[in-house]
Structures are given as structure tokens and as C-alpha cells.
Amino acid sequence: MPLLKEETHTQQSRLAEYCKTGVFPELTGVIEDNLHHYRRLVFNIGIDTIETAYPITYRFLPNEIWDKLVYDFYAKHKCQTPQVWRMPLEFYEYCVEKNIQAELNIPFLNDLLYFEWLELEMHTMEDVPYPSFNVNGDSVNDVLALNPEHKLVKFAYPVHILAPTELEGKAGDYFLLMYREKENGRVQCMDVSILYAYILEQLQNGVNIQAILTEADTLFQINNFEMLKEHALIFINDLQQRQFILGSLTS
Amino acid sequence: MQLKNNKHIGIGFRKDFSEELLESTVLKPAFIELAPENWIGMGGYWKKQLDKAAEKFPITCHGLSLSIGSPDDLDLDFLYKIKKFIKHYNVQIYSEHLSYAKCDNAHLYDLLPIPFRKDAVKHIVARIKQVQDILEMPLAIENVSYYTPVAAEMDEATFISEIVNESGCNMLLDVNNVYVNSFNHKYNAKEFITKLPLDKVSYIHMAGHEQISDTVIIDTHGEAVIEKVFELFEYTTALLKPVPVLLERDFNIPELEELQTEITRMETIVSKTWKKEHAIA
Numbered sequence: 311m312p313l314l315k316e317e318t319h320t321q322q323s324r325l326a327e328y329c330k331t332g333v334f335p336e337l338t339g340v341i342e343d344n345l346h347h348y349r350r351l352v353f354n355i356g357i358d359t360i361e362t363a364y365p366i367t368y369r370f371l372p373n374e375i376w377d378k379l380v381y382d383f384y385a386k387h388k389c390q391t392p393q394v395w396r397m398p399l400e401f402y403e404y405c406v407e408k409n410i411q412a413e414l415n416i417p418f419l420n421d422l423l424y425f426e427w428l429e430l431e432m433h434t435m436e437d438v439p440y441p442s443f444n445v446n447g448d449s450v451n452d453v454l455a456l457n458p459e460h461k462l463v464k465f466a467y468p469v470h471i472l473a474p475t476e477l478e479g480k481a482g483d484y485f486l487l488m489y490r491e492k493e494n495g496r497v498q499c500m501d502v503s504i505l506y507a508y509i510l511e512q513l514q515n516g517v518n519i520q521a522i523l524t525e526a527d528t529l530f531q532i533n534n535f536e537m538l539k540e541h542a543l544i545f546i547n548d549l550q551q552r553q554f555i556l557g558s559l560t561s
Numbered sequence: 562m563q564l565k566n567n568k569h570i571g572i573g574f575r576k577d578f579s580e581e582l583l584e585s586t587v588l589k590p591a592f593i594e595l596a597p598e599n600w601i602g603m604g605g606y607w608k609k610q611l612d613k614a615a616e617k618f619p620i621t622c623h624g625l626s627l628s629i630g631s632p633d634d635l636d637l638d639f640l641y642k643i644k645k646f647i648k649h650y651n652v653q654i655y656s657e658h659l660s661y662a663k664c665d666n667a668h669l670y671d672l673l674p675i676p677f678r679k680d681a682v683k684h685i686v687a688r689i690k691q692v693q694d695i696l697e698m699p700l701a702i703e704n705v706s707y708y709t710p711v712a713a714e715m716d717e718a719t720f721i722s723e724i725v726n727e728s729g730c731n732m733l734l735d736v737n738n739v740y741v742n743s744f745n746h747k748y749n750a751k752e753f754i755t756k757l758p759l760d761k762v763s764y765i766h767m768a769g770h771e772q773i774s775d776t777v778i779i780d781t782h783g784e785a786v787i788e789k790v791f792e793l794f795e796y797t798t799a800l801l802k803p804v805p806v807l808l809e810r811d812f813n814i815p816e817l818e819e820l821q822t823e824i825t826r827m828e829t830i831v832s833k834t835w836k837k838e839h840a841i842a
């Protein structure tokens with residue numbers, strides 16, 4: 311037998327539901343004039359958290375559309391995380407699941423929200439242990455050690471480069487490398503071409519530069535290994551300067 | 562919690578002024594309090610700040626999302642994360658609100674009032690015992706501000722006392738919340754305090770609030786502590802053994818000098834009421 315009676319549970323549920331929807335509840339023994347403070351306080355925390363997480367989307371969407379979106383989310387969705395700063399991820403997932411971008415006819419909405427979430431996620435995510443590495447290795451033939459706190463993502467719109475108002479008609483393949491600097495925790499963004507995204511992906515897989523470029527030369531129909539290598543090494547060098555490539559992996 | 566130099570007053574550790582606090586020669590709290598929810602699983606810049614803070618100050622934890630008054634089951638995964646966090650940072654006091662913030666599988670991230678009812682007491686007592694068993698330490702539950710009772714069958718003081726006495730937990734006495742509730746629900750704050758299980762008080766909160774109408778005060782933690790709350794604090798501390806006291810300031814953060822002035826004032830009050838050199842247990 312549960313200790314809490316059905317009747318008490320019902321009262322608690324009704325107040326909670328009211329805070330989610332704003333639809334006035336039937337409750338016993340309440341100060342009706344004061345109930346709205348709960349709705350306001352709960353809803354404001356939700357709105358503030360979402361608007362802080364998605365400032366670009368918030369400014370881009372017309373007010374009435376944004377307000378309805380946030381209202382619906384709060385009314386329909388059951389927030390699962392006990393940590394309110396992680397809640398914006400649920401907002402993004404809700405928008406994807408409900409296909410809000412189709413409903414609003416904004417084909418880059420999911421990408422934009424995801425980009426904004428990633429910035430937050432990269433800044434706050436748990437520390438990842440660094441691999442052991444040697445800075446005096448051979449960067450062409452050794453397997454390279456990467457900053458483990460990074461994400462390589464593909465977008466259908468260049469949401470990381472252009473303002474939302476400039477995105478119409480820009481559908482394509484876009485790649486973004488995001489990584490967190492070890493010393494200060496700063497998050498860096500780097501727009502990369504499809505070729506460089508391929509190189510990064512293979513580096514993630516533990517393939518060395520020589521092998522990656524040999525494969526890429528054919529795959530991208532470049533058929534000029536030396537030229538490819540020359541360009542790629544500039545890119546690799548840049549990543550070393552940025553301490554994204556740490557050195558040669560030592561096991 | 563062992564506090565140094567017979568100082569008792571701590572401050573809420575907020576991201577808004579963490580950098581300033583860590584370097585400050587102005588603000589000198591005896592300890593800092595933080596919500597574990599805001600820090601568990603966080604890495605990068607903020608983790609570094611937290612670790613620096615932990616080197617400099619003792620830490621107390623004041624939870625937000627355990628939702629001790631919820632009809633839902635306790636979130637045990639989350640509770641074990643709290644336990645790990647508490648162990649890692651050597652936290653001596655873990656408190657939570659006597660309210661609910663989650664219901665029917667949805668988090669609301671705010672503190673809703675629990676119906677002051679017999680069955681709710683039994684339900685919460687069992688949950689507190691479960692939490693204490695898992696954490697292997699006492700939980701301190703806090704009297705919260707509330708703007709309406711819901712389906713009450715007893716008064717607030719009875720509700721709190723029964724829960725504290727039956728569960729064997731400690732109490733976090735929020736003096737400002739008592740003041741806010743005494744204003745909103747028109748009762749005598751001092752009388753209310755004498756009805757509480759004062760021997761179980763292990764921690765005190767002090768804060769500012771905002772009066773938004775003739776009849777309603779909202780507990781905002783965004784203003785300076787008012788005179789009447791200081792007065793109630795002095796009255797309350799005279800009834801208690803020495804315990805750590807926390808100044809909550811969550812919004813509208815002023816210059817650190819202003820916070821230190823409030824801390825110094827509280828320190829002066831307790832140095833009178835808790836005259837002897839006590840080691841705080």
C-alpha cells in the first residue's frame with residue numbers, strides 16, 4: 311500500500327499540471343489569488359533556461375512563434391533531467407521529434423538548435439582523460455593523438471557561419487570541428503571542408519596521415535598526391551598549433 | 562562541520578561571481594554552499610573553478626531536484642551521483658527543500674508546496690530514511706516559502722516537526738522563509754519558530770525577498786536581507802546551539818563589499834548569542 315493517498319497525489323498532480331499548462335486547476339483549500347505565482351515562477355525558469363541556451367534561435371523566430379513553441383514544449387513535454395542546465399537538450403530533441411522545422415517551414419531549424427546546444431555541451435561536458443603522446447614523433451607516419459574533447463559534426467546548412475536570415479537556399483554539406491582548450495576550457499569552432507572532415511574522421515579512427523592521404527587522393531579523385539600532401543600538412547600544422555593534434559600517440 | 566576561527570557565515574557559490582570570490586580579499590565566507598545539480602557532471606572551465614573553490618573553502622550542498630515531497634519514486638541514479646559528489650568534495654552538510662519539484666515524471670525546477678497532510682508525512686518520512694540510508698549521512702530538510710497551502714489538514718509547524726521527529730533527519734531553518742510565510746499567511750514568526758524541532762536544527766539560511774503587494778512577499782534571493790529578518794535571526798540564534806549560517810544571494814548580485822557587510826553583521830549577531838568558542842559539530 312502506498313503511504314501517499316490517492317487524494318493527496320491528485321492535489322499534487324493538479325498543481326504541477328497547472329504549472330506546466332497554465333490551465334487553472336481544481337484544488338482544495340488554496341489561496342486562489344496566489345496560485346499564479348507558481349505558474350509564473352516555474353514557467354519563467356523554463357523560458358529563461360531555453361532562451362539562454364538558444365539565443366540565436368530566440369532572436370530569429372518571431373515572438374509569437376517562439377512563445378507558442380516554448381509554451382507547447384512546457385505543456386506537453388515531461389522534463390527528465392534533474393539538472394536544469396541540461397534541459398535545453400530536451401527542448402532540441404522535442405523540436406526534432408515533433409518536426410517543428412517542417413511545421414514552421416524553417417529547414418535549418420534542427421541544425422541551428424543543435425549548433426547552439428553543442429556550444430553549451432562542449433563548454434560544460436565532463437572532462438575526458440587525455441591520451442598519452444609524444445611531441446617529437448613523425449606526424450605523417452605515426453598515429454596522432456587528438457584533443458579528446460572535441461566533436462566533428464555535419465550540418466545541412468551553414469548555421470555555424472551565417473546568420474539565420476542568410477541561410478535560405480544554402481543547403482549543402484557543411485562540417486564543423488568544435489574542441490575545448492585544455493588550459494582555459496574555451497570552446498573553439500572551425501569550419502572544415504569535406505576533404506578535411508574526412509581527414510579528421512580518419513584521424514579519429516587512428517589512421518596515420520600517409521594512409522589517409524593515399525586513400526583520399528583516390529576517393530576525392532585528386533590524383534595528385536604531392537599537392538594533396540602539401541595542402542593537408544598546412545592543415546595538420548594548424549591543428550598542431552591549436553593543440554588539437556597533441557603529438558604522436560604512445561600506448 | 563569544522564569551521565575555522567570561530568566563523569559561522571557562508572555564502573552561496575554562484576557562477577556569476579565565482580571568479581571574483583576566488584580572488585577576493587573583500588568577501589571572506591567561512592564556507593560556500595552550492596547546488597550539486599548545478600555542478601555534477603560538469604567539466605571544463607566550471608570544473609576548474611569548482612576545484613579551486615573547494616581548495617579554498619569548505620563546501621555544503623543544498624539540493625534542488627531530489628523532490629523529497631514528490632509522489633514519484635526517488636531518482637536513485639541521481640541520488641548516487643549526489644553521494645559521489647558529496648564524498649569527492651568532502652561535503653559535511655547536505656540539505657534539501659521540504660517541497661516537490663517533480664511530479665508525474667516531469668521536473669518543474671521549482672519548489673511546489675506539499676499538502677500538509679498525515680499521509681504526506683508518512684510518505685516523506687519513509688523517503689528521507691531511504692535517502693539517509695543511501696547517503697550514509699543525515700539529510701537536513703528546509704522549511705520553504707509557500708504562497709498557498711494545498712488541501713492542508715494540519716499547520717505548517719506541525720507538518721515540519723512530525724517529519725523531522727519521525728524521520729530522524731536534521732533541519733535547515735530558513736529564517737527568511739519563516740518571515741515570508743508569516744507575512745503571507747499572517748502568523749507570528751517567533752511563535753512559529755518556537756514550535757519547530759529546534760534541537761534538530763543543523764544549518765540556517767538567511768536571504769532577502771521582494772514584497773510585490775500589500776499581501777504577498779516573494780522569496781527571490783535577489784535583495785539585501787531586511788531589518789526584520791535580521792531581528793528574527795537574532796531571536797532564533799539565541800534559541801539554538803551554534804550551527805553554520807548561509808547567506809543566500811542568487812540574483813541581482815551586488816558588489817562583494819555589500820555581501821561582506823551582511824556577513825559581518827550576522828557574524829556579530831552570532832558572536833553575541835553564541836558567546837563561547839564552540840566547535841560546530
Ligand SMILES: [Fe+2]
Nearest residue numbers: 703735766809
Ligand atoms: Fe533557503
